[in-house]
Amino acid sequence: xxxxxxxxxxxxxxxxxxxxxxxxxxxxxxxxxxxxxxxxxxxxxxxxxxxxxxxxxxxxxxxxxxxxxxxxxxxxxxxxxxxxxxxxxxxxxxxxxxxxxxxxxxxxxxxxxxxxxxxxxxxxxxxxxxxxxxxxxxxxxxxxxxxxxxxxxxxxxxxxxxxxxxxxxxxxxxxxxxxxxxxxxxxxxxxxxxxxxxxxxxxxxxxxxxxxxxxxxxxxxxxxxxxxxxxxxxxxxxxxxxxxxxxxxxxxxxxxxxxxxxxxxxxxxxxxxxxxx
Amino acid sequence: xxxxxxxxxxxxxxxxxxxxxxxxxxxxxxxxxxxxxxxxxxxxxxxxxxxxxxxxxxxxxxxxxxxxxxxxxxxxxxxxxxxxxxxxxxxxxxxxxxxxxxxxxxxxxxxxxxxxxxxxxxxxxxxxxxxxxxxxxxxxxxxxxxxxxxxxxxxxxxxxxxxxxxxxxxxxxxxxxxxxxxxxxxxxxxxxxxxxxxxxxxxxxxxxxxxxxxxxxxx
Numbered sequence: 001x002x003x004x005x006x007x008x009x010x011x012x013x014x015x016x017x018x019x020x021x022x023x024x025x026x027x028x029x030x031x032x033x034x035x036x037x038x039x040x041x042x043x044x045x046x047x048x049x050x051x052x053x054x055x056x057x058x059x060x061x062x063x064x065x066x067x068x069x070x071x072x073x074x075x076x077x078x079x080x081x082x083x084x085x086x087x088x089x090x091x092x093x094x095x096x097x098x099x100x101x102x103x104x105x106x107x108x109x110x111x112x113x114x115x116x117x118x119x120x121x122x123x124x125x126x127x128x129x130x131x132x133x134x135x136x137x138x139x140x141x142x143x144x145x146x147x148x149x150x151x152x153x154x155x156x157x158x159x160x161x162x163x164x165x166x167x168x169x170x171x172x173x174x175x176x177x178x179x180x181x182x183x184x185x186x187x188x189x190x191x192x193x194x195x196x197x198x199x200x201x202x203x204x205x206x207x208x209x210x211x212x213x214x215x216x217x218x219x220x221x222x223x224x225x226x227x228x229x230x231x232x233x234x235x236x237x238x239x240x241x242x243x244x245x246x247x248x249x250x251x252x253x254x255x256x257x258x259x260x261x262x263x264x265x266x267x268x269x270x271x272x273x274x275x276x277x
Numbered sequence: 278x279x280x281x282x283x284x285x286x287x288x289x290x291x292x293x294x295x296x297x298x299x300x301x302x303x304x305x306x307x308x309x310x311x312x313x314x315x316x317x318x319x320x321x322x323x324x325x326x327x328x329x330x331x332x333x334x335x336x337x338x339x340x341x342x343x344x345x346x347x348x349x350x351x352x353x354x355x356x357x358x359x360x361x362x363x364x365x366x367x368x369x370x371x372x373x374x375x376x377x378x379x380x381x382x383x384x385x386x387x388x389x390x391x392x393x394x395x396x397x398x399x400x401x402x403x404x405x406x407x408x409x410x411x412x413x414x415x416x417x418x419x420x421x422x423x424x425x426x427x428x429x430x431x432x433x434x435x436x437x438x439x440x441x442x443x444x445x446x447x448x449x450x451x452x453x454x455x456x457x458x459x460x461x462x463x464x465x466x467x468x469x470x471x472x473x474x475x476x477x478x479x480x481x482x483x484x485x486x487x488x489x490x491x492x493x494x495x496x
Contacts, residue, residue, distance in 0.1 A: 061367070080335060081368045135298065135307055139335060141406055141413075173328045175296065175307040224305075264309045268328070272311075 004114055018109060036200065038069065042191040045251045047183065050259060052164075054171040054267035062172025066164040069197060070154035075164040077172040080142030094139030098127040100148040100161055107153050108198075122158055129162045129182065129220035129230030135175040144174055155197040156184035158232060162220045163260065170264055178222040179260060180229055183252035185245050186216045187237055192245060194252050213241050219249035223257045294325025334361045336370060336403045336413055341422075344372055344415065346397045352376050354393045356401070358413065371412040374401060378416035379455055391441075391453035392417075398426040400457050423457035 040046040048069040057063035060076035067073075080094055100123040104111045126148065134144070146168065148161045159182030166180040186196040189212070193200050201216060215235020221228055228250075233242065293299055294315070296308040306312070310328035317323050336342050336358055344356035358370040377384040379392045393399060400422050401415035417423045420440070429435045429445030429452060437443050437456040444451045 079368075082370045142335060170309045173308060173310075175298075177298065177305075177307060225300075268309050268311070272328070 004112055036193060038197065042193055045194055045248055045255065047195045047252045047255055050160075050163075050256065052167060052260060052263040054167055054263060055271060060168075060172070062168045062170070062174070064164050064167035064171055066160050066167070068156065068160055068195065070152055071156060071160055072151040073148060073157070073160050073164045074151060075146065075148045075161070075168040077144065077146050077165075077168045077174065079144035079172070079174070080139040081145070083141060083143045092140055093136040094141070095143040096127060096131050096134060096136065096146065097143055098123050098130065098146045098148070098165070100126055100150070102150045102153060105152075106150045122161070125158060125218075125230060125232055126161055126165060130165055130169070130180055132227070132229040133166060133176050133178055133180040133222055134169060135177060138175050144169075153198060155199075155201045156182075156195050156218070158182060158218045159184040159195070159220075162230065163256065167260060167264065171267055178225045178227075179257070180220050180222055181253040181256050181260065182218060182220045182230075183249040183256070184216065184218045185249050185252070187213050187235070187241055187245055189213055192248060194248060213237050217242070217245050217249065219246055219253070221250055221253040223253060290321070291324040292321045294323040296326035296328075297324060334364050334366070336361050336372075338403050338405060340403050342372070342401055342403060342415065343425075344399050344401055346393045346395050346399060348395055349389045349393055351389060354379075354389050355412075356399060356415065358415075372401070372403075372415045373407075373412050374399070374415045374417060378404070378414070378418055381418040384418075392455035393424060394427065394452075394454070396428060397424045397454065399424050400459075417455055417457075420458045421460075424454040425457050425459060427452070427454055 036042060038048075040048070048071075051067040052064065054064045055062070056065055057074075057076055060078055062077040063075060065072075065074045083095060100119055101115060102111050102119060104113060126146070130146065136144075146165050148165055150157055150161070162180050162182030166176070169176060170179065184195055186193045186200055188203075196216070203214075213236070215233060215237045217234070217237075218230070218232040219228060220230030228246070231246070237245070291304060291314065293304050294313070296306060296310065297304050298307050299305075304324060306326045308326045308328055310326045313325050313327055315323045315325070334340075340361055342358050342362075343360035344358045346354050346356050348355045353373050353375045356372045356374060358372050359366060374393070376387050376389055379387045379389065399417060401417050402419070402422060403413055404416045405414040407414050423440075424437075424443070427435050427443055429443075429448065429450060431445055431448045431450070433445050433447040435443035435445050435452065435454075437454075438451070440456050440458065441453060442451050443454050443456060
């Protein structure tokens with residue numbers, strides 16, 4: 001586990017003051033079960049509206065920014081570059097390298113600059129979700145780097161990272177079979193919450209009587225090819241619930257698709273206004 | 278205008294160009310850009326998707342590339358590939374020109390320090406993408422390939438006088454290079470024999486001390 005050796009920690013018996021803070025009492029929603037804190041409905045495919053923009057970082061080959069509720073992510077793509085390490089057989093096709101980081105100010109408690117193990121996990125999941133979408137055999141002996149930075153974590157980070165990364169790849173002109181969109185869902189008992197916020201993901205507003213079927217699911221989906229490229233599940237769910245949730249996530253991705261396409265068209269038009277037909 | 282994975286048309290209507298891929302008999306776009314339909318004169322028009330920013334070309338087998346020599350040793354010369362055709366690359370790719378690929382004739386009598394020097398700009402052709410351990414393999418074994426720009430020891434840009442020599446305009450010293458036969462008017466018309474018999478290195482007379490560079494890394 002890499003540790004931060006440059007900061008002074010204090011004596012070994014010291015503990016972080018945040019342990020002693022009393023957590024702010026979260027208002028339990030005793031109101032009707034259908035309303036969520038931000039006004040969306042349970043049990044319906046009600047994804048947060050997104051703001052997406054491509055091409056904001058001039059130094060990178062391609063970049064994208066996504067904002068869904070309070071979750072904010074930014075992604076840069078570099079490449080195709082020459083591969084530095086030649087230890088794998090990557091002569092016929094290129095390599096995709098993903099890196100996902102949380103900014104220290106992104107979560108409620110300050111994180112560290114050193115990549116933790118969950119960031120490494122998320123990077124690997126991002127890689128698995130993106131790889132089927134990119135035409136890597138058109139880039140032999142090259143590597144494409146995708147760097148995602150989470151500026152504010154308000155839930156469904158992996159799903160939005162997948163969407164943001166595929167938009168940045170499209171903005172960079174990397175050939176892809178299809179855009180990869182991500183959608184996240186949280187199952188609580190009989191109802192589900194699509195595109196959960198951070199509080200909903202960590203079960204702060206548990207509706208009563210939801211002891212079984214408690215879990216969350218993230219799906220990465222290629223809409224036009226109708227293929228799932230990534231699936232990440234947490235918690236305990238019954239088989240029917242799980243398959244139902246996968247279908248719901250696919251519906252959520254379809255709702256997101258026209259927005260992403262429109263943002264890409266705008267970005268292409270901005271970069272090169274159509275001179276002739 | 279098309280974004281990723283728009284179904285453009287079926288393969289009966291058009292031929293696929295760049296930026297598209299085929300699937301189940303239909304042509305889909307793989308880039309976000311503008312759709313171009315060109316009539317090439319064959320039966321079917323060619324459809325391709327282009328972005329206005331320079332298409333990221335990778336050096337492909339058979340492509341003519343412009344590269345800069347970074348280091349030489351008696352067996353090969355290492356280069357940085359700068360341009361593929363006429364499009365500049367954003368990132369440098371590394372390449373190798375082996376001793377036996379410098380010239381088409383008398384491959385075993387080639388001396389790399391008489392063909393290239395570090396800093397020269399060379400036109401070469403890609404012969405192979407290389408295997409796991411090596412870089413792109415390039416060759417200059419054609420008349421039109423070889424050194425196009427070189428600087429002499431004195432620092433001036435040299436003028437080619439034959440296929441194997443260049444002369445510095447300031448000091449008039451001649452240096453050995455494997456010169457490319459570029460079809461432009463700035464070259465002087467007296468090009469020596471390109472291929473075939475050439476004076477053997479032993480008969481060329483004493484090399485001027487300026488062209489003997491003792492700082493070259495030798496194995």
